[in-house]
Amino acid sequence: MNDVKLNETTGGVGLIRKTFQVLDMFDVETPAWSQADLVRKSGMNRSTLSRVVRYLHSSGYLMFNEQNSKYMLGIAAVELGRRASNSFDLRVISGSVVEQLALQEKETVILTSYQEGQGFVTCLDQVHASQGGLSVFEKLGAVFPLHAGASPKAILLALSPDQREDYYKQDLKSFTPATITDPDKLRAHIEEYAARGFAVSREETYPGVIGVAAPIVVNGRPLGSIALSVPIQRTTESKIERWSVLVRKAVQQIADQANGLHLQQEVPLK
Known part of the structure; x- marks a missing residue:
């Protein structure tokens, strides 16, 4: 009353x-x-x-x-x-941003979700590459631990130092020879990219695949990540730098929408 x-x-x-x-x-x-x-x-x-x-x-x-x-x-x-929490749908909020990024770059864009306290991300959605030749795809619902791949590592970037240290103590599984499983090397790697706001994976989960990702952070907590996943044959260092800018802009747009910010006009991904 x-x-x-x-x-x-x-x-x-x-x-x-x-x-x-x-x-x-x-x-x-x-x-x-x-x-x-x-x-x-x-x-x-x-x-x-x-x-x-x-x-x-x-x-x-x-x-x-x-x-x-x-x-x-x-x-x-x-x-x-x-x-x-029950009505929040990251896939709905992120859909237009994911589609726009995939349309612009003609490469596969993957959306993952993350639940606080978990040691993995889940593939929530994706838009396949539209250009011909080789393309990357991931099974919806697939999970990957936080140390393997760009999408999972993007979450590690957004966790607190204590949360990261707790994760480094786990048994770090190897998926390819490039997977970083040494805790000290992983720590140094994450600290380097945390300062830059994006993660890069070079054949860490699948041979021949490069990934660039950034975390979706709302109210200080990572909810998931956006990644561009590209065959190594179509990847250059200059493209990686470009994609790092694009995924950071994409996750900021999603975070703004999740926070209920009504933008007067859509910010183009350039």
Whole structure:
């Protein structure tokens, strides 16, 4: 039962923005806040913040812990997150970007998905190369560990240093002689490409195949990756540099869409 209402008479859109500002402050690093800390951190005046917090509390989006006098996300927020997770479809959000990139480059573009805590990516979608001759394709639903191939390694780039170190401790399977299975070499390799924002695979999962990929990162978390996968015969170093720019632009477009940013016009991939 909501005894506090936010409507046109209490600030309109500006107050709605303040409401989401408060909700966004509750994260993994700081899951609980006192009202005084919320005032200091948000920069709102005390009366406005108090009204926002009262509304969120009465709506179930915040709960109050009497033991430490702090607020935490409530059941309504948890349920909203669950519904969003169940309805979120990375393939739908990414579809036009994947198709545009494949059409422009005439090479295979692969979309993978990643679930937090897993040690692999899953091939979610792909658009096959449209030019003649050799082409690369991957089986939908195929999985690859994070150390093998451009699409999986793109996820490693986006993980925290601690998460990477945990992964390096695993048994690193070899798929081809080019697969990097030595933890020290893999660490150095990932650190080099993490600074550049993209991953490159040279015959690490399939002989004769080069991959260039970047991670799709939303709210600081990798959701998957976009990769151009090309026969080695059609690959040059200058093309790899070009593709590295294109996949980074592609994942940024997808992240913007996932964040609900409505662009006035589509940004072309150049």
